[in-house]
Amino acid sequence: MAAGPGGSKLADLLPVAEARARILADLTPVGVEVASLAQAAGRVLAAPALARLDQPPADLSAMDGWAVRAGEGAAERRDAGASAAGQPFAGTVGPGEAVRVFTGSVVPEGADAVLLQEDASPAGERVRFSAMPRPGQHIRRRGQDFRAGVVVLEPGLRLGARAIGLAAAANRAWLSVHRRPRVALLCTGDEIVLPGEDPPPGGIAGSNGPMLAALVAAAGGEPWLLPVVRDEAAAIAAAAREAAGADLLVTTGGVSVGDRDLVRAGLAEGGFALDFWRIAMRPGKPMLHGRIGALPVLGLPGNPVSAFVCAVLFLLPALRKLAGERTTEPAFATAKLGGALPANDHREDYLRARLDRDEAGETIALPFPRQDSAMLTTLAASDGLIQRPSQAGAAQIGDPVRVLRLDLPGW
Amino acid sequence: MAAGPGGSKLADLLPVAEARARILADLTPVGVEVASLAQAAGRVLAAPALARLDQPPADLSAMDGWAVRAGEGAAERRDAGASAAGQPFAGTVGPGEAVRVFTGSVVPEGADAVLLQEDASPAGERVRFSAMPRPGQHIRRRGQDFRAGVVVLEPGLRLGARAIGLAAAANRAWLSVHRRPRVALLCTGDEIVLPGEDPPPGGIAGSNGPMLAALVAAAGGEPWLLPVVRDEAAAIAAAAREAAGADLLVTTGGVSVGDRDLVRAGLAEGGFALDFWRIAMRPGKPMLHGRIGALPVLGLPGNPVSAFVCAVLFLLPALRKLAGERTTEPAFATAKLGGALPANDHREDYLRARLDRDEAGETIALPFPRQDSAMLTTLAASDGLIQRPSQAGAAQIGDPVRVLRLDLPGW
Secondary structure (H helix, E strand, C coil): CCCCCCCCCHHHCECHHHHHHHHHHCCCCCCEEEEEHHHHCCCEECCCEECCCCECCCCEECCCEEEECHHHCCCCEEEEEEEECCECCCCECCCCEEEEECCCCECCECCCEEEEHHHEEEECCEEEECCCCCCCCCEECCCCCECCCCEEECCCCECCHHHHHHHHHCCCCEEEEECCCEEEEEEECCCEECCCCCCCCCCEECCHHHHHHHHHHHCCCEEEECCCECCCHHHHHHHHHHCCCCCEEEEECCCCCCCHHHHHHHHHCCCEEEEEEEECEECCCEEEEEEECCEEEEEECCCHHHHHHHHHHHHHHHHHHHCCCCCCCCCEEEEEECCCECCCCCCEEEEEEEEEECCCCCEEEEECCCCCCCCHHHHHHCCEEEEECCCCCCECCCCEEEEEECCCCCC | CCCCCCCCCHHHCECHHHHHHHHHHCCCCCCEEEEEHHHHCCCEECCCEECCCCECCCCEECCCEEEECHHHCCCCEEEEEEEECCECCCCECCCCEEEEECCCCECCECCCEEEEHHHEEEECCEEEECCCCCCCCCEECCCCCECCCCEEECCCCECCHHHHHHHHHCCCCEEEEECCCEEEEEEECCCEECCCCCCCCCCEECCHHHHHHHHHHHCCCEEEECCCECCCHHHHHHHHHHCCCCCEEEEECCCCCCCHHHHHHHHHCCCEEEEEEEECEECCCEEEEEEECCEEEEEECCCHHHHHHHHHHHHHHHHHHHCCCCCCCCCEEEEEECCCECCCCCCEEEEEEEEEECCCCCEEEEECCCCCCCCHHHHHHCCEEEEECCCCCCECCCCEEEEEECCCCCC
16 A cells, blocks of 8 residues: 555554554565674574584583592592693592592593582692582583584574674584675755765755764664765666665655655656655654665655654664564663653654663653754754654653663664 | 782672772773764764854754745735755845745745745745744754854764764764774683684683674774683783783683683783782672783683673773773663572672563563573573672562663674
């Protein structure tokens, strides 16, 4: 169902969740490549990672001490040698014997417990003990962490440092990961120059391109920042052709009532098929979704605050889906409202807010009094966005609210 | 004050917060370089970023509509032209005149309000209006977001996408940032091979190096993974010399009671000065801090779980300090305990836990029943670490606890 371009009726405004579901349903994960552990960090695993060995590889001592036969109790024993990391004791611990062990060294055959070195008094060839051993004590059993052949990491996982460590421990130097989705960013506007250049009268330095490029890169995508394009359908059409080979084309600007036809007319030359172009949200009502052939297109509003809010609500989930990530939905937290809010209208609202803690450690979300969607300083100073559902009633201080945290690395 | 190496008395165990404070006090931020916006993303700003222009650059329309003189009320007006983005209306809006404006276009001289296009009916050269204008309505005032010359971003800020967008809007193409701190990673152990290689009998694939390298890179540092070094003082000494030029040397392994002398002996050949080597925490008691000349040294435990916990509690704060970041302390959240815990001893405890939400949206922290510090699978599956203070009493389900979230990008 394609929403009509001309209307302004409520029925044309798509709910946020439905818009996101339609965007995601239209996407399939990008292809797979083999990556070293260092390259794989931050990427999404594309195939199960199987352990290539048992971990621990043998029964290992969990402490520095002495490997003994537990059944012999606290009796004095003969020092029969040592089992060091990488140099296991070759023989068997016989009756009345103890073998020196260290954290991580193999517990030799015959022994079934480790006594702590602080409970041991070596004297010549003899060792006296002041504690009773329990069978299995201070021993890490072979395969206790994982067995060779088991799946230690599931596909769809975004690989952080701990997952990389686990893959390394499983003796895997290479992992199959999805390649980074290529996101072409096309910013339109006669009034826009690149930062550092001289804007025309009344013009501005374009912030959407660098901002979205940084966001895409931080989210594991490969941003592809196209030159700024004038408000002309032919120029937009030419730029859109340059995006061939991308996994997603993101435009900014040119989709509100006054100028929507520009971006759509430009995309139309490449055979653009519209899905929808308006969402029941604030900021960010005019947001375009469709395709040029196989290339999915997201058209974000030109206003930088609206563009950023739409990016975290729609572009990042799309990027996660393209990257093969299991979890695509934005993660909301709960907070207590720090300032009263009036009832909301039919548009789902995202209010910039500071997050703080009360004495009990609970998160307080304090909305900025001025929500003007042109204020980038307010966006940059925000710790989160308070979500106000469509038709929400007036809210009081202390009411629970859902918050999308913005104080994340890279955001 | 250097703690004695031989003792095992409680007094030798440094509290976590004190250990971190001593590590941080010993560090100064690394040098500064100039970076493009794309390079600057994820880095720490080293000098105030000043706006190079007013934003908005002039009084701009916040909507699509007509610029009018508010004092004339809802009267019909003459269509005097248009002010488009990048092509402002050249003249002045005279009495009885209206000028077509679009979101972001300059409100021409003479006009002091914008009437929405949905309230306007153009007919030939005339425009009728069905709404009353208020002075200032739908106008974004020049400099309302920021004025030329003001500081839009303060030094010490880790630059995310929103900050990059703000810098771009301020017309800054270059930012002064701290260079990435170089962190040399030296993993020791006769039993360790690089992932993919064949471990010796009872040996393992080393996970600390790849894990910490990924963590350092995700945190904005430049990891420098040295070859794995045998448990020999001379080999460790040679490797430590290779770390010359790093901003921080991190070792793993060789600092517990059984083998501490190895790393310390190796470092000593380069003139290592010890600050402390034991912390009152679990996991991770044996942790070394000191210097080789100007090079700060952190010696993490060899156990991967202990190494990771020490990395988030000490290495990442150190990295933030080196990178010039304003905020260095770990960020704790509050959660409700999901399972009872016994009283704690003198060591501050960090328990791996799953985080979930209850029906009210509050975070529940459910500690894993098995906290064996060798279990990397448990670490990888954890969403957070429950902090248990030294000598904390028994805790019941529902009690508030402090949690260090691990479910962060890159971790």
